[in-house]
Amino acid sequence: MRGIDFAADEQSCFGFLGPNGAGKTTTMRMISCTTPPSDGSLSVLGLDVVAGARTIKGRMGVVPQENNLDEEVSVFENLLIYARYFGVRTADAAPRAEEQLAFVQLEDKRDWQIPRLSGGMKRRLLIARALMNEPEILILDEPTTGLDPQARHLVWEKLRTLKRSGVTLILTTHYMEEAAQLCDRLVIMHEGKILVEGSPRELVAAHTTRQVVEVFEPPEELQDELASINARHVERLSDRWIFYTDDGDTTLGKVRALPIDPSSVWLRGGTLEDVFLSLTGRRLVE
Amino acid sequence: MTVATEAVRSLTRPPRVSLPHAWRYWRRNAAVFKHTYRLSLLAWFIEPVIYLVAMGFGLGKYLQRVQGIQYIDFIAPGLVALSVMYGSTFETTWNAYFKMERAGIYNAAVSTPVGLEDVALGEALWATTRAMIYGGAFIVIAIPFGVFHSWLGLLTPPAMALIGLMFSFLGLVFTYAISKVDYLSYYWTLFLTPMFMFSGIFFPLDRLPGWVQAFAWFMPLRHSVELMRALLLTGNAAAALRAALWIAILTAAIFVLPLNMLRRRLEG
Numbered sequence: 001m002r003g004i005d006f007a008a009d010e011q012s013c014f015g016f017l018g019p020n021g022a023g024k025t026t027t028m029r030m031i032s033c034t035t036p037p038s039d040g041s042l043s044v045l046g047l048d049v050v051a052g053a054r055t056i057k058g059r060m061g062v063v064p065q066e067n068n069l070d071e072e073v074s075v076f077e078n079l080l081i082y083a084r085y086f087g088v089r090t091a092d093a094a095p096r097a098e099e100q101l102a103f104v105q106l107e108d109k110r111d112w113q114i115p116r117l118s119g120g121m122k123r124r125l126l127i128a129r130a131l132m133n134e135p136e137i138l139i140l141d142e143p144t145t146g147l148d149p150q151a152r153h154l155v156w157e158k159l160r161t162l163k164r165s166g167v168t169l170i171l172t173t174h175y176m177e178e179a180a181q182l183c184d185r186l187v188i189m190h191e192g193k194i195l196v197e198g199s200p201r202e203l204v205a206a207h208t209t210r211q212v213v214e215v216f217e218p219p220e221e222l223q224d225e226l227a228s229i230n231a232r233h234v235e236r237l238s239d240r241w242i243f244y245t246d247d248g249d250t251t252l253g254k255v256r257a258l259p260i261d262p263s264s265v266w267l268r269g270g271t272l273e274d275v276f277l278s279l280t281g282r283r284l285v286e
Numbered sequence: 287m288t289v290a291t292e293a294v295r296s297l298t299r300p301p302r303v304s305l306p307h308a309w310r311y312w313r314r315n316a317a318v319f320k321h322t323y324r325l326s327l328l329a330w331f332i333e334p335v336i337y338l339v340a341m342g343f344g345l346g347k348y349l350q351r352v353q354g355i356q357y358i359d360f361i362a363p364g365l366v367a368l369s370v371m372y373g374s375t376f377e378t379t380w381n382a383y384f385k386m387e388r389a390g391i392y393n394a395a396v397s398t399p400v401g402l403e404d405v406a407l408g409e410a411l412w413a414t415t416r417a418m419i420y421g422g423a424f425i426v427i428a429i430p431f432g433v434f435h436s437w438l439g440l441l442t443p444p445a446m447a448l449i450g451l452m453f454s455f456l457g458l459v460f461t462y463a464i465s466k467v468d469y470l471s472y473y474w475t476l477f478l479t480p481m482f483m484f485s486g487i488f489f490p491l492d493r494l495p496g497w498v499q500a501f502a503w504f505m506p507l508r509h510s511v512e513l514m515r516a517l518l519l520t521g522n523a524a525a526a527l528r529a530a531l532w533i534a535i536l537t538a539a540i541f542v543l544p545l546n547m548l549r550r551r552l553e554g
Contacts, residue, residue: 032397035553054304054399062397068390072318081314085398087306133398 013169015179018189024172032062061130065141071114086133100128120151140171176272190280208270211248215241216264229254301545303403311408331420334365362433363518364487367510373420374450377413378457403545410454417450436521449510452537458544481507
């Protein structure tokens, strides 16, 4: 980490985006008091993350990137054991566990062993587990990585419900669609630094064009003609040309005037993904 | 030098530990044990039982008496100490490593008010509990062969707790120091097994060469055997006290290590 500065509002969703190795997980570990910042200060819920670790962790729920459920006990018992870590008595934890299982739609898997659950079920159970202490802040590290579309939409729906009920969400993700769906504010990180901060809409407005024209595998002999088309920014990749433009129809018209198969030309709106790629570059980060 | 000084300081500082939070982690282990004990219990206390029967009856037939005592009576108290050592060591080596590095149990626990030091202490306390279950199970089986020969035997539970705690902390120090699970085998073959041979379980150490006796004096199991034999067989209160003191001092001297080591290892 190279020094980052951010503030998340209550009862909203704050997102950390960035390629692998950008420092998202480290930031999450610092917020959830598992790795202390080596320098500088970080306060969560108005408390310092080192001195107030126990108090902060008591008021926070953490959904880890990797499944760390207790494989040797049932779904229901996983929730009871976790609640006990917070000092919730079993008499209070049992009804709360039933409630959370219903919330994440796992009530009929109550007595299953963990290895029987699918990836999506495990993720939902991790969310239910993180809610056992009725947290004010929920930390989610890549909450839908590796899930199928059905499971992903279900997780999003649950997270939006939680946000409405007053829980502050802090999440990391690689998926721009996820960030656009869930986050009120977000930062894009790269190499341990924050590049930009804002709402998804603000970032799209400020860092990319309103519209984008993509041309897939244009014929070799048309390269010069394509290069002469004006746009705010033109990107040439090995298999396509991308025109970032404020006037999509005009750009599209110029491309269509060339002898190119119409099905390989595509007009779309500028997205968070364009912002992300233009800021962090297309090169693989490893 | 500064790196080394920093390491020593971070390992010996007063740990941020809370007994109630360690207890919560203890209860996690106990809850899981309720599901798995049928599978795991037998495998680990059966070994001392085999020694008792095979050596006690087999070798005992030829030896008749050791220090004026029936051979099976001579070895039984040492085998109680051995069960306790196996119980706490298995839990703090293989099991602890698995929970820490593979199953994510430590990571899950420390995302709650439970801290890393609490996990380490809870692990040691649980391993001690398990050691007492192993030792207790062995005693129950050994009773028909005659284990209790002294009223000091009533002090067996606290003595087993003390021995269990010492081996738990020793096991955790090793487990939290290693980078690969394979190194755990060395703990058994280079530390536990030699100790087992020269701990005085099967033969008295007093006829061995002086240097062997001096060497054996540094072995935790030797004092554990001494303690159990003094309580269960000879009723020698002074010997029991001496051994208990040795164990208590070692335990007190090392107990902050695994707590601080775990924080250094996982905080990174």
